[in-house]
Amino acid sequence: MTTTTDSHLAVDFCGMTFNTPLVLLSGCVGFGEEYTRVRGFSNRDAGAVCLKGTTGQARPGNPPHRVYETPNGMLNAIGLQNPGVDWVVDEILPTLDFGETRFIANVSGSSIEEYQAVTRRFNDSPIDAIEINISCPNVKEGGVAFGNDPDMSARVVEACRRATDKPLITKLSPNQTDIAENARRCIEAGSDAFAVINTLMGMAIDIESRSPVIGNNQGGLSGPAIKPVALLKVHQVHQVCKPHAIPIIGQGGVTCAEDALEFLIAGASAVGIGTALFYDPLVLPKINLGIRDYLERHGMQSVMQLTGTLQLNTPAQQRCAC
């Protein structure tokens, strides 16, 4: 049921051709090969695969429990467990089949220097693009949440921009007051694209032990529970991106074609799939087919025609949301 040869689904993203608008999200699919264990799963059904967050040195990650199911979603606090950028570039990238899909590195760091060094290392590799995880909610070292502050976000983007000429995608955090302002600053700093949104920070408590269930105390919330939040943020960031033709990977709780279509209409050029794989590892061809059916039903030749076609009821900013 592969859908990868369908030109209707192809997306131009920062000069790269994605066979479908679906992007597998960082942290959900290891370093690109893990889900191929599943019979019927193929990386070819995704336009791109974002590899696990990578830092300068290897990191062991957080103590268990790292994941916990919550209403319509899940919390996670993995803590950037990864073997370090040298291992990823030297030992893992050569094993990936770049004929199957595009592979996007995910860069994390505790300092601007680390972000830049990791980006530079990936720049000198076959990786197709680089996503900067400025919004990672689990980075504790240095005590800075880069993505929650437009100035800090822009400084990270600027440093990474100097280290690469590959497409640079900034993953924005929803845990901030004005995501549009953050996006604006990141565009000025040289971001080519955005991923919107990362997880929302949350907590679950074991009432018997009176302790947080997650070993790290707090974790990032993903899954259908966050979809309405993500859709609004994609819409808001799209307003900033539109004049600059900056594309967005819309993500947060997508489980079916209808969800993906909502994100495209809100302003996304591609759609991230993460938690949905945990429920249904074979969901990709189903979503691709659903999008294809929709395009046919609406007489559209390309999924790219859908991006940002949202028809607002009335100018939203003139109304109170409450």
Added chain:
Amino acid sequence: MNSNDNSHRDSIAVEEALILAHQAFEGDQYLLRVGAPQIAASARPGSFVHITCDRSRPLRRPISIMRVSAREGWVELLYKVVGEGTRLLARHQTGERLSVMGPIGQPFTVHPQRPRPLLIGGGIGMPPMIFVAESLQGDTRYRPFAILGSEAPFPFKPRPSRALVPGLDDEVIAAMPLLDDWGIPSRLTSQVARPGCHQGYVTDLARQWLESLDPQARGEVEILACGPHPMLEAVARLADAFDIPCQVSLEEFMACGVGGCAGCVVEVQTDNGPVMKRVCVDGPVFDARQVFPAA
């Protein structure tokens, strides 16, 4: 997996499995048999499945496999209701379908140089031990012995064993009928007084049996265990005390079940220091000494 070897690919099937039987036992325990021929064909003792308990829940639940029939294409699971997911799973009835992924994980390994596997299962840790036992049925190289413990009533009717186990008290005679029928001796333990069962821990009975063996026979023993974490730690300590190799099967909250999210880790000791291993694909079976290093 970081090589150009693609042998990992396509090793896990996702099947819309028909519920063939779903039987409730005392203590919120359920025996679930589903038609899943691809999983049945390649499951090994220690493998687990990742199962959609209900359409309303975003995550699957990992459940150990107890028995399979590759010929008849079914997989049998024993689980206990411990939370919302398993509570919803228990509602499903014969004739309905469930999405079942598997087989997943590194299995238990028996070694010909250790022909006396001691199988220790506690509570819902019993199923993998039953799978190991069935895989050894009729294999004349091995002389397995199973010790099964449960605080809830056993999800089968214990009966006096037909197989003698030297070294144990004569009154400890209750066995699991299935294992007895396979010619594999078993004994039962519980903290609650039950006829024919040892009243106490699985490790009490294991120690008694190990002490009864001469050094040569003891050198042929390897312990395979699955159960609650404190039980596994006690079993690992016992194995250390007798200098016997020991494999333990672990559980942890799990999201993807295929190694993609690194959510289900356990810290293990290696020559290069402690590392976080994924219970789903690096385990669930680990060398006990890596998980419970000697104090």
